[in-house]
Amino acid sequence: MNLYKNLNDQELAVLLKKGNEAAFHEIYERYKGILHMHAYKKLVDFEEAKDLVQELFGALWDKRDDLPETVNFSGYLYNSVRNRVFNIYAHKKVAAGYITSFQEFNREASYITDERVRENELAKQIEAEITALPERMREVFLLSRKEHLSHKEIAERLDISEFTVKNHIKKALKTLRFRLGLFAYLLFLIKYYFLK
Amino acid sequence: MQEKEIKDLLRKYLSGNCTEEERALLESSYLQHEAHDLPELSDLQFSEIEHSFIKIPKKTDYRIWGTWAAAAAVLLMVSFGVYFYQSYNSGYSFKTQLIGKDIAAGKNKAFLTLSDGSKVELSNNQTGIIIANDNMMYTDSTVINTQAAISSATTPQSKENYKQFSLTTPRGGQYQIKLPDGTKVWLNSASSISYSTVLINKLVHRKVTLDGEAYFEVKKDAKQPFIVVSNDQEVEVLGTHFNINAYADEENVKTTLLEGSLRVKASAPNSVILIPNQQSISSDHSNTLEVKNVNPSTVLSWKNGEFSFENETLESIMKQVSRWYDVEIAYENEGLKKELFGGSISRFSEVSKVLKMLELTGHIHFIINEKERRITVMK
Numbered sequence: 001m002n003l004y005k006n007l008n009d010q011e012l013a014v015l016l017k018k019g020n021e022a023a024f025h026e027i028y029e030r031y032k033g034i035l036h037m038h039a040y041k042k043l044v045d046f047e048e049a050k051d052l053v054q055e056l057f058g059a060l061w062d063k064r065d066d067l068p069e070t071v072n073f074s075g076y077l078y079n080s081v082r083n084r085v086f087n088i089y090a091h092k093k094v095a096a097g098y099i100t101s102f103q104e105f106n107r108e109a110s111y112i113t114d115e116r117v118r119e120n121e122l123a124k125q126i127e128a129e130i131t132a133l134p135e136r137m138r139e140v141f142l143l144s145r146k147e148h149l150s151h152k153e154i155a156e157r158l159d160i161s162e163f164t165v166k167n168h169i170k171k172a173l174k175t176l177r178f179r180l181g182l183f184a185y186l187l188f189l190i191k192y193y194f195l196k
Numbered sequence: 197m198q199e200k201e202i203k204d205l206l207r208k209y210l211s212g213n214c215t216e217e218e219r220a221l222l223e224s225s226y227l228q229h230e231a232h233d234l235p236e237l238s239d240l241q242f243s244e245i246e247h248s249f250i251k252i253p254k255k256t257d258y259r260i261w262g263t264w265a266a267a268a269a270v271l272l273m274v275s276f277g278v279y280f281y282q283s284y285n286s287g288y289s290f291k292t293q294l295i296g297k298d299i300a301a302g303k304n305k306a307f308l309t310l311s312d313g314s315k316v317e318l319s320n321n322q323t324g325i326i327i328a329n330d331n332m333m334y335t336d337s338t339v340i341n342t343q344a345a346i347s348s349a350t351t352p353q354s355k356e357n358y359k360q361f362s363l364t365t366p367r368g369g370q371y372q373i374k375l376p377d378g379t380k381v382w383l384n385s386a387s388s389i390s391y392s393t394v395l396i397n398k399l400v401h402r403k404v405t406l407d408g409e410a411y412f413e414v415k416k417d418a419k420q421p422f423i424v425v426s427n428d429q430e431v432e433v434l435g436t437h438f439n440i441n442a443y444a445d446e447e448n449v450k451t452t453l454l455e456g457s458l459r460v461k462a463s464a465p466n467s468v469i470l471i472p473n474q475q476s477i478s479s480d481h482s483n484t485l486e487v488k489n490v491n492p493s494t495v496l497s498w499k500n501g502e503f504s505f506e507n508e509t510l511e512s513i514m515k516q517v518s519r520w521y522d523v524e525i526a527y528e529n530e531g532l533k534k535e536l537f538g539g540s541i542s543r544f545s546e547v548s549k550v551l552k553m554l555e556l557t558g559h560i561h562f563i564i565n566e567k568e569r570r571i572t573v574m575k
Binding site: 010024044046050057083101113 | 197293
């Protein structure tokens with residue numbers, strides 16, 4: 001039995017704080033996919049995203065003693081990835097279109113004031129990347145959540161969200177079209193739109 | 197806002213000096229930002245993520261060892277002195293961690309199944325029940341409310357019901373029962389006994405089947421022998437005090453005699469007569485029946501409201517913890533299971549107190565996860 005696969009994030013975090021390498025590897029296996037995909041979407045650069053995730057985990061190990069005693073370990077990882085993306089935006093010449101995007105957003109002048117809502121949205125956005133991942137990586141993540149969601153269920157779940165996630169189904173479908181080929185994509189569309 | 201201002205704002209954010217409003221603005225814009233014309237990743241790139249691995253930086257460097265050995269030795273001695281002085285003064289610091297709340301101990305909890313199949317949930321405020329030939333009640337004479345039956349039978353309760361019945365405790369439960377013949381039984385958690393009378397060779401026998409652990413004080417009755425069947429073992433007594441530990445998840449059935457005498461018959465043609473303070477250990481798969489002397493107070497500690505361990509394996513200790521606190525146990529590594537521990541503490545303490553006692557006697561720590569009811573054992 002692999003104990004680590006059965007532990008939840010908080011328990012792994014406690015072991016990580018103690019310097020347990022196996023716990024650290026399990027956290028990496030769990031999160032590498034979605035964090036990488038998320039960073040890729042925000043940076044539009046595969047190699048840069050790869051480096052970001054590697055550096056994030058390197059720092060996680062180095063600073064394991066200072067890990068906050070938080071109950072929301074995934075939230076901590078998600079904030080870390082956002083900070084690293086921000087850091088790149090702040091120092092890069094061409095910041096993956098973010099500057100223009102920010103200016104447009106700023107003109108509308110409506111933003112989410114509640115910090116918890118922002119945190120939930122970030123978590124949803126990052127975790128939605130599982131739809132794009134290869135089967136095995138998706139399984140590792142979903143197993144850790146003890147939830148086995150079908151594409152449809154994931155889509156429905158994302159539908160509940162109020163902000164930004166509108167496009168996610170569209171994008172998930174687009175990803176599926178690329179990954180499954182046209183025929184499977186049409187089947188999925190039929191299933192999703194007519195049978196729900 | 198100009199590009200430079202935005203980048204300055206980002207730097208301000210990263211150094212933690214943003215106002216609440218600026219933070220909200222940046223984080224919201226981040227959520228909303230989507231790159232246009234994002235190229236789809238190729239299968240090769242997906243495979244690269246999938247097979248990526250994280251290396252742990254190693255820091256230890258032994259090359260300077262020789263030069264500094266002497267100095268290190270001196271420093272070490274001084275540090276040990278300081279360390280012991282400090283631990284003597286500040287007490288031991290525990291490393292067991294709680295995720296969520298502490299976990300409360302088990303309590304009096306059981307249900308009774310009567311011969312007509314009806315199930316009665318027994319009160320948590322009572323310690324035990326008395327079943328006589330024609331009625332039943334709690335030990336303080338309160339009437340048992342059979343109306344509160346979990347599943348009631350179609351026929352009304354009749355006296356016949358009390359001739360054959362069973363008592364079951366869940367994980368985290370214990371209960372006492374006085375049988376119609378006057379025998380007293382203490383039932384540990386996750387255990388069950390059923391009682392009936394049977395005719396064997398024209399002689400009426402009192403017969404109990406046991407799963408789990410129970411302590412018996414059998415009422416003397418030479419005309420009606422008392423039999424306890426558990427797994428493949430049978431114990432026959434006249435009037436004695438003894439404890440049987442026969443959990444399905446334990447390798448052996450342990451029978452410990454405290455008073456009188458009894459005969460243990462195991463599955464093999466093995467049979468042994470115990471004298472007080474002896475314990476027989478019968479093993480299902482090796483077909484052996486071993487006898488050794490034991491400390492009766494350790495064996496009976498559970499009945500006396502205590503956990504008491506003497507050189508017991510961690511695995512065995514944690515199984516008891518698991519049943520009484522209704523938790524699952526996970527081990528950081530399997531080797532820990534065989535380590536030996538000792539100590540005693542009230543069974544009614546919260547689980548953290550029990551684990552801290554174990555921490556005191558060896559180099560182990562625990563994570564207590566209340567929500568998932570799991571305890572992780574680690575070095």
